Amino acid sequence: MPWNPDQYNKFQSERAAAFFDLLGLVKVRPDLEVVDLGCGTGELTRHLADILPGSQVLGLDRSSAMLASSSRYVRPGLRFEEGNISQLEGQYDLIFSNAALQWLDNHTRLFPYLWSHLRLGGQLAVQMPANHDHPSHLLALELAQAQPFREFFPQGGRESPVLLPETYAQMFFDLGGSEITAMLKIYPHVLADADAILEWVKGTLLTYYQEHLPAELQALFLEQYRRRLNEIFPQKPVFYGFKRVLLSVARR
Ligand SMILES: C[S@@+](CC[C@H](N)C(=O)[O-])C[C@H]1O[C@@H](n2cnc3c(N)ncnc32)[C@H](O)[C@@H]1O
Numbered sequence: 001m002p003w004n005p006d007q008y009n010k011f012q013s014e015r016a017a018a019f020f021d022l023l024g025l026v027k028v029r030p031d032l033e034v035v036d037l038g039c040g041t042g043e044l045t046r047h048l049a050d051i052l053p054g055s056q057v058l059g060l061d062r063s064s065a066m067l068a069s070s071s072r073y074v075r076p077g078l079r080f081e082e083g084n085i086s087q088l089e090g091q092y093d094l095i096f097s098n099a100a101l102q103w104l105d106n107h108t109r110l111f112p113y114l115w116s117h118l119r120l121g122g123q124l125a126v127q128m129p130a131n132h133d134h135p136s137h138l139l140a141l142e143l144a145q146a147q148p149f150r151e152f153f154p155q156g157g158r159e160s161p162v163l164l165p166e167t168y169a170q171m172f173f174d175l176g177g178s179e180i181t182a183m184l185k186i187y188p189h190v191l192a193d194a195d196a197i198l199e200w201v202k203g204t205l206l207t208y209y210q211e212h213l214p215a216e217l218q219a220l221f222l223e224q225y226r227r228r229l230n231e232i233f234p235q236k237p238v239f240y241g242f243k244r245v246l247l248s249v250a251r252r
Pocket of ligand 1: 061085103
């Protein structure tokens with residue numbers, strides 16, 4: 001189950017709230033060179049481009065499936081390219097990334113690397129989920145370590161690389177950054193039931209688990225996950241408090 005825009009978009013409005021919080025941290029200035037790392041379908045990149053007059057905005061994503069519909073948002077000043085964040089080229093006035101950098105490992109290396117692509121006077125603005133200690137995430141890890149799935153997860157499942165907000169703040173200070181914002185926010189989602197939580201994580205976290213399993217075990221993993229999740233969350237509706245880290249720093 002690789003990235004699927006339809007599955008990802010099922011909770012579009014809930015996910016958009018964090019994007020607009022991140023957008024609120026962006027210092028609006030004209031004529032910027034901007035990159036949106038892991039831009040996905042490009043719909044939110046268009047909102048970013050729309051608040052930055054005269055800017056050149058590049059949406060970068062490595063998934064052709066996610067980028068497939070991005071052409072509808074292309075306009076002068078906004079373009080999209082397929083490419084890997086870890087091979088970023090160029091220098092930017094704004095490096096923006098919403099809900100994507102959690103897919104890249106080793107943030108103590110990644111952030112200095114992104115910093116090296118930031119011009120003097122530039123801004124880095126990032127939002128990432130930090131929900132890895134929620135039962136919906138711990139359950140996936142637990143299942144991956146159980147039979148018959150464990151042989152496909154020699155590393156034990158997907159550990160989140162996302163660090164504590166204060167660790168990013170210190171890192172930004174050590175890099176010489178200023179105007180540092182680093183915060184954790186809980187997005188209070190109310191979903192119909194545990195199956196809705198499954199639908200949510202199917203669009204993101206579970207893509208990793210499905211990609212590592214052979215086709216014949218994918219449905220079994222989902223079914224066991226669904227059953228256990230319903231045991232943990234029998235409530236209807238169910239409260240899904242979702243933690244996210246919001247970061248912004250200026251390079252002076
Ligand atoms: C959860 S989606 C977020 C999409 C969009 N930013 C949004 O907020 O709707 C994460 C995106 O990051 C992309 N991605 C993950 N790792 C990447 C990498 N190393 N290079 C480029 N894109 C990556 C995925 O293909 C996916 O489209």
